[in-house]
Amino acid sequence: MAIASTEFNYVADLVRREAAIVLEPGKEYLVEARLLPLARAAGQTDIGQYIRHAQQPANREQRWAIVEALTTNETSWFRDAAVFEGFRKELLPRLLETRPAYQPLRIWSAAASTGQEAYSLAMLLTEELGISRKFEIVGTDISRAVLAQARAGRYTQMEMNRGLPARNLVRFFQRTGTAWQVDPQLQRSVSFRELNLAAPFSGLPRFDVVFLRNVLIYFDLPTKQTILRRVRQTMASDGWLILGTAETTRGIDEEFEHTRLGGLTAYRASAEAPLELTRRA
Amino acid sequence: MTVHAIVIDDSSAMRMILRRIVTKLGFEVDEAVNGRDALDKLNAAEQVPDVALIDWNMPEMNGLEFIQAVRSDPRYSRLTLLMVTTESEQSQIVRALAAGAHEYLIKPFTPDAVAEKLEILGLTAGV
Amino acid sequence: MTEAMTAVLPSAPELAEIVDQVWASFLEGELIVVPEPDVTRPYAGCLIAWVSIGGDWTGHLSVVCSDAAARSIATDMFQLDDSEVTTAEVADALGEIANMVGGSVKGMVGANAVLSLPQVVLDAAALVSPETCRLVTVQAHWKDELLEFSLWERQPGNGGGK
Numbered sequence: 267m268a269i270a271s272t273e274f275n276y277v278a279d280l281v282r283r284e285a286a287i288v289l290e291p292g293k294e295y296l297v298e299a300r301l302l303p304l305a306r307a308a309g310q311t312d313i314g315q316y317i318r319h320a321q322q323p324a325n326r327e328q329r330w331a332i333v334e335a336l337t338t339n340e341t342s343w344f345r346d347a348a349v350f351e352g353f354r355k356e357l358l359p360r361l362l363e364t365r366p367a368y369q370p371l372r373i374w375s376a377a378a379s380t381g382q383e384a385y386s387l388a389m390l391l392t393e394e395l396g397i398s399r400k401f402e403i404v405g406t407d408i409s410r411a412v413l414a415q416a417r418a419g420r421y422t423q424m425e426m427n428r429g430l431p432a433r434n435l436v437r438f439f440q441r442t443g444t445a446w447q448v449d450p451q452l453q454r455s456v457s458f459r460e461l462n463l464a465a466p467f468s469g470l471p472r473f474d475v476v477f478l479r480n481v482l483i484y485f486d487l488p489t490k491q492t493i494l495r496r497v498r499q500t501m502a503s504d505g506w507l508i509l510g511t512a513e514t515t516r517g518i519d520e521e522f523e524h525t526r527l528g529g530l531t532a533y534r535a536s537a538e539a540p541l542e543l544t545r546r547a
Numbered sequence: 548m549t550v551h552a553i554v555i556d557d558s559s560a561m562r563m564i565l566r567r568i569v570t571k572l573g574f575e576v577d578e579a580v581n582g583r584d585a586l587d588k589l590n591a592a593e594q595v596p597d598v599a600l601i602d603w604n605m606p607e608m609n610g611l612e613f614i615q616a617v618r619s620d621p622r623y624s625r626l627t628l629l630m631v632t633t634e635s636e637q638s639q640i641v642r643a644l645a646a647g648a649h650e651y652l653i654k655p656f657t658p659d660a661v662a663e664k665l666e667i668l669g670l671t672a673g674v
Numbered sequence: 675m676t677e678a679m680t681a682v683l684p685s686a687p688e689l690a691e692i693v694d695q696v697w698a699s700f701l702e703g704e705l706i707v708v709p710e711p712d713v714t715r716p717y718a719g720c721l722i723a724w725v726s727i728g729g730d731w732t733g734h735l736s737v738v739c740s741d742a743a744a745r746s747i748a749t750d751m752f753q754l755d756d757s758e759v760t761t762a763e764v765a766d767a768l769g770e771i772a773n774m775v776g777g778s779v780k781g782m783v784g785a786n787a788v789l790s791l792p793q794v795v796l797d798a799a800a801l802v803s804p805e806t807c808r809l810v811t812v813q814a815h816w817k818d819e820l821l822e823f824s825l826w827e828r829q830p831g832n833g834g835g836k
Contacts (some may be wrong), residue, residue: 342663436640561770563751633777655698
């Protein structure tokens, strides 16, 4: 069931206006795949009809649902294993070395979606730090629907299967009915809030590490530049930015310099005094 | 180097589904219909496979018994063991890991979920 | 910690969710759950696959559908043409569906549960099961066929036998 170009254009305009996300022609399949479940839930089998219905002035909630559906990433636990290994083995020891033990580590999962990245980081830090060190993880997303699930910390069996190591499942989750519930203690180390990356940020603490993975691709260049500049301002002067494996700051924001840390490429603000990168013996 | 897998499941439909998924990842695939059959195949093989995808509930010898047999035989010390089963209780996962399973995947699963488990096990590059 | 648990059976929506996850993983086409299942529907001419669950809760999970629906399930799972699938493969595929749905149900009904290997019978009406009582039923449309998933509880005081 292909959608007409007028309907695609309407959705592309809507998503660009509301979330500054660019849907180029050729992404019709994405629109169809994401909106079909919404159309069905609304009792319609035709996506075109669903989109036309959304255009009526009164149907603001429906338009918001469309924006949410198209800004949500499919997500798995410990997505890109090499990134988490690089974080665990290279970046984390550097952070611990350069920060006093009483200072909690603050990490931002900036496209948190349903929370898998934020909880993956919380699991990793719990394993690595034990009770010796406090940490706080903030997950943000534009979509209220995904944030509700992230906060609930409840995942279906299918979601649990996506890249979550079995030992983590056993340690950090409890089965409830057909789903799995994240451990309350782990949940307490993670908070979630609504945030539109394309608008000014407010109320964020200073972060030691920012995970901004696989989300910049959705924005046009001026918006990407604005986002990276604002992200830089939320980071500690010797803090780190982590992008998706296929992404780079190059060509967008030259104030960042990159460092290879195992399988991980991390970025730091280059304007600040460079941090000593001597490896521990 | 090609990764060599053995799919151990009494359901031919499930063997076919898993074969399709790991073949797409570039693996070579053998099949066995239960734990006993798999042990026979390992015994006869010139080269031990790299990874076994193991159902739990099977006639003759179940997946847990197979894992215990493989773990007590030094010839198979490098065989990676991935349980793929409908058994979904935490206590069962703990049992399988304690017996020597390296990872655990609950049925039903999608191709991505299989690929991600194999990535955790270091058998594929990133997906 | 090991106090005896009362088995909590999945509700019909939960059973539907379990079935839906199996469908989303391995089968093509949408499964549409019937809001109010008709439990008087006769089984004549249908196939039945079931697994038995033993332990804190004792009973069966059954899948009932027409021969044509079972063949569709097999062609999807094996990715073969209809003319290529054998009766053994149809039975295997339907049995594996029962195994997966039953396995998820087992995970919900409490510790110490054991799952049997799936059984498949080509004429569901021939399977008389006087010592069980049907507690949960989900019916769903799929590719113009009606499928039925039921949970049967074994009644206390009755002997074995299927």
